Amino acid sequence: MIRKHRSWPRQPSGSVLRLFLCALLGLSSGGCAEADDRQPLRTGAERAGTYLPLLHEQRVGLVVNQTSRVGDRHLIDFLRAHDVDVQKIFALEHGIRGDVENGGKIEGGIDGPTGLPVVSLYGSNYAPRREQLADLDRLVFDIQDVGVRFYTYISSLHYLMQACADYDVPLLVLDRPNPNGDYIDGPVLEPEFRSFVGMHPIPLVHGLTVGELAQMINGEGWLEGRARCELTVIPVAGYRKSMKYSLPVKPSPNLPNNVAIRLYPSLGLFEGTTVSIGRGTEFPFQVTGHPADSLGEFSFTPRPIPGASENPKHQGLRLSGDDLRSVGESSRFTLDYLIDWQRRTGEGGERFFSRAAFFDKLAGTDALRLAILQGQGAAEIQRGWQPDLNTYRERRKPYLLYPEE
Template sequence: MSPPNVQTGASQSEHYLPLLRGKRVALVVNQTSRVHHSHLVDFLLSKHVNVVRIFAPEHGFRGNYDAGAHVSNAIDSKTGIQITSIYGKNKKPSKDTMEQIDIVVFDIQDVGVRFYTYISSMHYMMEAAAESDTQFLVLDRPNPNGKFTDGPILDMDYQSFVGMHPIPLLHGMTVAELALMIKGENWIVDANNLELFTVSNTNYKRSMHYELPVAPSPNLPNSQAVKLYPSLCFFEATPVSVGRGTDFPFQVIGHNELPLGEFSFTPTSRLGAALHPKLENETLLGLNLQHSTQQGLDLALFIKTYQAFSKAGETFFQNANFMDKLAGTNKLRIAIENGQTFQQIRDSWQADLQRFKLQRKPYLLYDEQ
């Protein structure tokens, strides 16, 4: 369980309600945006805050869209507030939309991995706010992978929505710290123009275990999936299933033609979680990782699986372009293809990681340990 005395930014309303009084407020929120037992939207409305718009990221305002699914503009049936999608073609709201807003509040649970797209949505919303003289407030939440800083730094030639910033795969920062860094390093247009506010977590250290009270997205249903996600997500660029369409996504691997273990499972279509998942309705053989102690970034299993496919004469990097976007570089894929061990690959990142740790230091809100 998580330490009971940790208070998220949203739980400390005395620090941000005065900032919202008398303003037209927009929210970037999803199902994780909770103030104790209430959704942030309902909480703010109960405090007579003028919430004029909700911006919905990947998976939607209620968190019930598949990964990559189109998120539509709509009206929230409970409150009547306009919902505007910031996932898909329109990742940044128009200037006309921003002119109707005085302050944007970002309150979404992240998992501390560069290719998890909520921080990309935050980037675009910060830029829209900077360009329109709109204030921006980040209500911080703990990073469940916060004790790890690992992986390759993004090469900006590989910048995409699954990697916007020159940071490691596991960056070890909270969303508020990242927001401060995005502004401070001028990673958005008109960064100096942005009036940025943050509300920090209390009694939080990045080294502590933090169990997420709400699943951050449909295919990260529990803390085990969150722990394994940094390592298993690379399988998304290969023929191997990570369990989308099962009760244990990102907690297994398997394939229908090349047995990867003795654990059997069958992905099926699931509305709101995995509509037509990879290898749908096929019986797969692989590994059950639901009780694995693996955490952080460990690509030993990924490399071993690559070698099994290579030995069988099968193509593993079925989508090399997507693999390189996830990694933020082509060097990881090339190193694996050249037979390097994970330890050799990890050693190649260390100098860049040390430089990054020095670069991020001015923006940290919590002790490094």
């Protein structure tokens, strides 16, 4: 693990102007965030002067998607314009253009716009094979995460780190802010519930950036055989965890805006139940609904949406429920929605948890489901997590790159 602590220069005046206009117009500025008193925010990818020398005369593989931007340019185009020898692209869930639905098949082949070979790392091949890394001197990871354990980009990061450790390929992580990074909450994953939707003993809302988590994976010995990957993280300049951060590009097809991203930790658990969270609509992860509900004042009908949700839950049925789009961008993880719906569907507990094993993997434990079935309230359940959360707070401290406030 290589941690770098330097004093970085201020952003050029053009970027300062961009941040000013962003604040004036309420727009994103390559991820617009509250201004820091010391320096404006720059993602790892925007700090080219820091990492381009590391890529000089290197054969480079990229792990990127639609969020991998340097200003208005894709990282692929930016690096090639700076004479970086990009050899191939590795595609994670949703593909390199972000147009493949959740769980959809990611094909390898050739990237049309660039002509570069694409290697799929989703489906049957989560980690690069030795021969897929043999012609590379360095791997670069630049993917926007949302700070929730079951968002699978961080699982892909784990497999990439394992491959880099096994085959002696250095990994460069270009860090990005965490839009749910201002708090931690939820159950810490128990080892027996480890899966691709949860690989590490961290809370459901973990409060780490990808770069911080990569350092923690290395430092805590979470790779197989306690292997360590040669890791360099380019931190975000001018970032602190309390910042509100608006993503300039949606990170996946069903997280289209800031409200969906903030509700995602709470509503993601519904994927293991009979309740729809709006897949197959124009407002996924912003509504809840069920065919048998009679209490909701909002209704919607899930329909197939190519590239986003081609077979949504309750397809073609009119669902009654709740419109959560007005909750605002300060929403935090809560069990209130889940417990309320478990009661109001009229279904027995086991029927409500229609995919119980998957729910437990998302939660990282079966204790949450069992507590709800036993009639425990949200406050009581969440109090039970506090000792594990306190232990986690201390455990993560050596790997933090950014101040809390």
